[in-house]
Amino acid sequence: MSITMQNGPNAARPAVASLATRLLTLCYGGLAYLIFFGTFLYAVGFVSGFVVPKTIDTGRTSSLTTALLVNLVLMSIFAVQHSGMARQGFKKLFARFASPAIERSTYVLLASLSLILLFWQWQPMPMVVWSVENPTIAGIVTAGGFVGWLIVLYSTFLISHFELFGLTQVVSHFAGRVVEPMKFKTPGLYSLIRHPIYLGFIIAFWCTPVMTLGHLLFSTVTTAYIFVGIYLEERDLVSMFGDQYRRYREKVAMLVPGVF
Numbered sequence: 365m366s367i368t369m370q371n372g373p374n375a376a377r378p379a380v381a382s383l384a385t386r387l388l389t390l391c392y393g394g395l396a397y398l399i400f401f402g403t404f405l406y407a408v409g410f411v412s413g414f415v416v417p418k419t420i421d422t423g424r425t426s427s428l429t430t431a432l433l434v435n436l437v438l439m440s441i442f443a444v445q446h447s448g449m450a451r452q453g454f455k456k457l458f459a460r461f462a463s464p465a466i467e468r469s470t471y472v473l474l475a476s477l478s479l480i481l482l483f484w485q486w487q488p489m490p491m492v493v494w495s496v497e498n499p500t501i502a503g504i505v506t507a508g509g510f511v512g513w514l515i516v517l518y519s520t521f522l523i524s525h526f527e528l529f530g531l532t533q534v535v536s537h538f539a540g541r542v543v544e545p546m547k548f549k550t551p552g553l554y555s556l557i558r559h560p561i562y563l564g565f566i567i568a569f570w571c572t573p574v575m576t577l578g579h580l581l582f583s584t585v586t587t588a589y590i591f592v593g594i595y596l597e598e599r600d601l602v603s604m605f606g607d608q609y610r611r612y613r614e615k616v617a618m619l620v621p622g623v624f
């Protein structure tokens with residue numbers, strides 16, 4: 365840890381790391397954030413099939429079995445990294461070996477790298493499962509997908525975008541301040557549903573006018589993973605915020621107001 369509590373007369377004052385260490389930490393966090401943001405933008409293009417060179421439906425094709433196995437392995441790598449590193453147990457372990465100031469940035473960096481691997485190695489499964497032929501309806505469905513991505517981005521700002529992606533932590537560390545844990549918040553969409561970011565992803569993944577087998581596999585597995593992620597995340601939120609989160613869970617729907 366680079367900010368530590370001292371013993372003796374200065375017991376209450378945190379010991380601040382050297383300028384070089386703080387600068388390095390800041391650059392690391394900044395780089396992790398830039399890689400994350402580039403990956404997020406690429407994800408929009410990858411799933412929606414716009415602008416980027418390789419999308420969910422393009423690339424070299426192989427047999428259906430090979431594609432299925434490769435794609436399942438790629439999604440599992442992301443799921444294990446993403447859920448494993450998000451747990452409180454992992455965070456405590458991380459703090460024993462490195463500064464907690466870079467814990468979130470490291471999480472974000474590795475999540476981005478596992479997504480980049482997925483984009484790169486994803487095997488298209490081009491069989492069309494459904495296709496919206498009416499151009500107006502197809503346009504509305506496509507727009508719905510982009511609304512999903514906007515809900516994701518907007519919701520990150522509601523609960524603190526820069527903290528969620530590690531920048532606040534490295535800036536605090538650079539300024540010599542103690543890195544505070546994330547606070548529980550329920551502004552805007554969070555007063556209607558508990559998981560607007562996940563709802564945004566579900567909308568973005570399913571709203572497509574042409575659903576191929578590969579895209580359907582991606583949407584089905586990621587949606588199932590989101591429900592597992594919600595279970596694990598809420599278990600942690602209950603252990604961190606206790607009755608405050610339990611009351612919130614009783615009053616506010618998980619994903620769809622008035623439904624579930």
Ligand SMILES: C[S@@+](CC[C@H](N)C(=O)[O-])C[C@H]1O[C@@H](n2cnc3c(N)ncnc32)[C@H](O)[C@@H]1O
Nearest residue numbers: 519523547548549550554558559560561562563
């Ligand atoms: C990828 S975000 C997803 C947040 C939320 N599940 C959603 O879908 O909008 C996961 C992080 O948000 C944090 N988080 C979830 N709900 C929160 C809230 N109401 N206030 C602050 N942080 C929250 C979790 O502790 C976790 O670190």
